[in-house]
Amino acid sequence: MLNSSALSIEHLPTCDLHAIAPEALQDLVNEILPAEKAQAMAEFFGMLSDPNRLRILSVLSKQELCVHDLAAVVGMSESAVSHQLRVLRTMRLVSYRKSKRKVYYQLLDHHVLELYRSVSEHLDE
Secondary structure, rough: OHHHHOOHHOOHHHHHHHOOHHHHHHHHHHOOHHHHHHHHHHHHHOOOOOHHHHHHHHOOOOEEEEHHHHHHHHHOOOOHHHHHHHHHOOOOOOOEEEEEEEEEEEEEOOOHHHHHHHHHHHOOO
16 A cells, blocks of 8 residues: 555546546645554554443543442443453553552543543434
8 A cells, every 4th residue: 555645646546527626636645644543543443442441431531440349330340341441551541540459540541531522422413
């Protein structure tokens, strides 16, 4: 696959139905999402595609909780919640802090919270 910076309008098929100025077309080619970034975004959205992870994030967007309380709130086993939290930690979406023998999880990335709220509002419309 060609990198967008290597593309030029000479390599694109032409269309007689909707003529666009060559400069405008080249601007679009220059601004297309690079393949590497598109792949990283697809992986990120794929990670968010799990309903249980979204439910956990929705709870953590309100309050930090330990695994035991988080499992009770979302109605999952502690081991299942721990597994999902490991995935979320790997993606740097949640962090934790230790307090004596308990570990409390919190939402780490405010961008995810904004994305979550935006999608939720969109679906409510």
